[in-house]
Amino acid sequence: MGISVRHLLGIEQLSPTDITTILDLAENYVDLNRQANKHSEVLAGLTQINMFFENSTRTQASFELAGKRLGADVMNMALGASSIKKGETLVDTALTLNAMNPDLLVMRHPQSGAVDLLSEKVNCAVLNAGDGRHEHPTQALLDALTIRRAKGRLHRLSVAICGDIAHSRVARSNIFLLNKMESRIRLIAPQTLLPSGIDKFGVEVFDDMNEGLKDVDVVMMLRLQRERMDGAFIPSEREYYHRWGLDVKKLANAKPDAIVMHPGPMNRGVEIDGDIADDVTRSVIQEQVEMGVAVRMAAMHLLADGLRATKREDAIC
């Protein structure tokens, strides 16, 4: 058992089998994480460095916990503050860290493609924890695990992704993943928050939320990324909530057993009604967080296996 990639840079490079392999292993870790003793030695002796060039509480905590539960030595570097300010380039930062012989590098960066650039310069396995508006693969994987557990499958589902698609790496990774797993994707957003040419990605696009949510199995809400906006995209938050915010009335269009997801952090009253977010019969938002740790454990486990296999080959040669 293994996956076909050396780094986890994006969903785009993964095969459906890779995705299934990661999710299957993650199921084991869901079980482990629910026991009193959550410790495993799978990554014992390995070093994991989390490099976050962008502020993150949730993802960084999730990766840190995943590494620690697998027995890795985990180090966190908040890089927003230090080296960049001193004028060091990303490549130099990467080379410096590489010289410390880490085995797993987890990186988040505000620029699309930065993680790809880093992966070309280092010897260890690189995990993308979100780069610009490009990809956030572990988020899509944890969403997939959540959906699979709730619906029993990933294929032939109708999934609506709603909100700020233009600025969202989560949306891109989810579109790639759900397409690979043969689900139907609907995008619902104001035209200004749809990236150009998105209709070529094998999705149906809706402007109207009621129409778009009709009979869907999964409703994925996205955060309105006010910090990434550089101009007028929507007239006001209250108009946005009125037309594209998820409330009970709009949700009634979806299948009665449709689940509601959100990658967090939520803007209650902007893209989602607080009552829906807290409704345990519909919302799986807390479960997504739980799946996040398990999926990251699985991904790091598989990458570490790949890493050990390469090192063995090197030793033989």
Next chain:
Amino acid sequence: MLILTNARLIDPEKGTDKLGSVVIKNGKIAEIVYGDTPKGKTTDCGGKCLAPGIIDIGVKVCEPGERHKESFASAGRAAAAGGVTTMVIRPDTKPAIDSPETLHFALSRAVEDACVNVLSMAAMTRGRNGKEMAEIGFLQDAGAVAFSDADSVIADNKIFGRCLTYAKGLGALVMGHIQEPSLSKGSAVTSGPFATKLGLPGASPMAERIQLERDMALVEMTGVRYHVDQISTAVALPVLERAKAAGLSVTAGASIHHLTLNELDVEGYRTFFKVKPPLRHETDRVATVEAVASGLIDIISSMHTPQDEESKRLPFEEAASGAVGLETLLPAAMQLVHGGYMDMPTLWRAMSLNPAKLLGLAGGRLAKGAPADLVLFDPDKPFVLDRTTLKSKSKNTPFDGRRMQGVVLRTFLGGQEIYAKS
């Protein structure tokens, strides 16, 4: 006296491409002979192509300011190796060429160090700030052949209109960059599915049309002589066509990169493919190539823009724009001929004759009395480009590792050999 015989003579004026000989005397073309071989000591060209030396408008030599990226000496060597005999340099140096003093510095350095002809453009506004007009009268007296703020657009219509009016009074040539600044700001690629997939901020091709429409309106208002530095999209071409049909004094150029590469080349966030304007969709590339073939687009240039490794070894959005092109212009352009888009004389119309006409130069022609600025090349010889062998100080070429056809064998300036392939 030098007699080059048995050469395929590429004559862009007559539109011919046939075997013949060229007699060179006192730095000028003394005679062109088809048929019989002239008497005297001759040099056999082995049936290879002999064409006027390329006149490349819009070369950036990084003097003053960034000589570590490119100097007049290195740019001159690159030009000679690429069959470029005249470089028309851009004013976007540090500081900008915006005063008679900086222009004098650049031209003197060119005379000292460059082995090809160098002409200079000058900035339209001081420091290319788009606000105060540079001393374009003095600059013209000092030798500036055209006025341009390079890739910085004078956004204020009133200021740009006044600059054009003043330039019109002097009979000066203005060169415009047509990427509408508010739409282009912060963009790294052309918008569309590919940009969306990479998650990179893109500018719509409409940004080019909007700015060209504005410039054409102001050209109509002022009557100035105007040249578009680079046109690269299908949506902008009809605007150019209308302006020409209306009799405005307008010409346009295209960069070799936009004629031979498309946006998909950026795959994998390859920063050597980051240029300004960004690479376009394949349909835009084909439309632009066809416009060169039809003559709607007048000029092909390399838009030679040296960048050091450090400024390219960054995440795509942060990385510097631009590619070197002096040495790869000819082999890349051969792709247009081999691809069946145009014949050799049509290509040379865009690479030597039209630039010469635009700037009122005697060269660029294969005619009796013209300066003997010539390039001898093998149009078919294949090779794989290795960027480390480039003569430019900066090696930021998008063609690294690419299979190309077309090798420059010898370059002559005023009858003197300035390059010979070893």
